[in-house]
Amino acid sequence: MSDRPTAPASPDRLTEWERRTEVPLLAAALVFLAGYAVRVLAPVGAQLWRDIALALVAATWLLFAVDYGVRLRLSGRGARFVHSHWLDTVVLLLPLLRPLRVVQVYTAVQQRTDRPRLSLYARVMTYASLTAVLLGFSAALAVYHQEQGAPGATIRTFGDAAWWACATLTTVGYGDAVPVTPGGRVIAACLMACGLALLGAVTGSFSSWLVEVFKREDEKRPPGSA
Structure with a gap:
């Protein structure tokens, strides 16, 4: 042997x-x-x-x-x-x-090309948009599943859940629809963290893009011009 x-x-x-x-x-x-x-x-x-x-x-x-x-x-x-x-x-x-895998697949497709079709900043904003839509829909389903029929619930329909997900993802938090069950609150906490991360990614990418645009404009100006 x-x-x-x-x-x-x-x-x-x-x-x-x-x-x-x-x-x-x-x-x-x-x-x-x-x-x-x-x-x-x-x-x-x-x-x-x-x-x-x-x-x-x-x-x-x-x-x-x-x-x-x-x-x-x-x-x-x-x-x-x-x-x-x-x-x-x-x-x-x-x-x-799991549906967030669509973002990974899109990344893999971009990596297989010599020159990605979208710039870095456009890709970040595209990823963030896809992630926000999928996360919002998934969270709305999950929180509605937890909240429907619960005593004192303010999220009584899927429309209420979708509105809550939009308000939470955008960090607005109107407070008119809030989860009251333990499971719903756990989902809310996770969605809040994801919303802050997505907002930071989009804001940072947009700011970097503006800085790059202004820098290019400055480089195009003739020396000594006002």
Whole structure:
């Protein structure tokens, strides 16, 4: 029997796996979000649709878990993979954030081109916009799921939840619709943090773009001009 150690998994295999699965997993993430939306928004009488939606949610989550396990195995890094891919771990535990993968797919497509179609600042603002829309919709669904029917709830319809998500993401916080359940408040705290991060990213990118524009204008002026 040979005593030679087993060769570690090749990083090339992991890269190839991620390349091949990024689009199918994006489609699965959108199916997950659609299934969750149907599960939350379907009326009580539409039990068949609610059951189908629950089956889709469970099947897609299982697909995400299998993908995570395969990537963990192919990386050959064990716990270090979990630490370096902490966002993937969080998304696996909170699969409602999975549609944010659309941002990762867009980034991968941009990286494959020699010259990205959008400038750095435009890309930051595009990423932030996509993230805000997906986060807002997901958070509205989640908080409505927690709040509907709760005693003293001010978020009684999905419209109320969408309004609350917009106000929270933009850090306005009117206070006319607020979560009262523990789960809803946890979702609100996470959305507040994400809203601050997104607002900072967009504001910083826009400010840097303005500075660059003014700098270019100054460089075009003839020497000694006012």
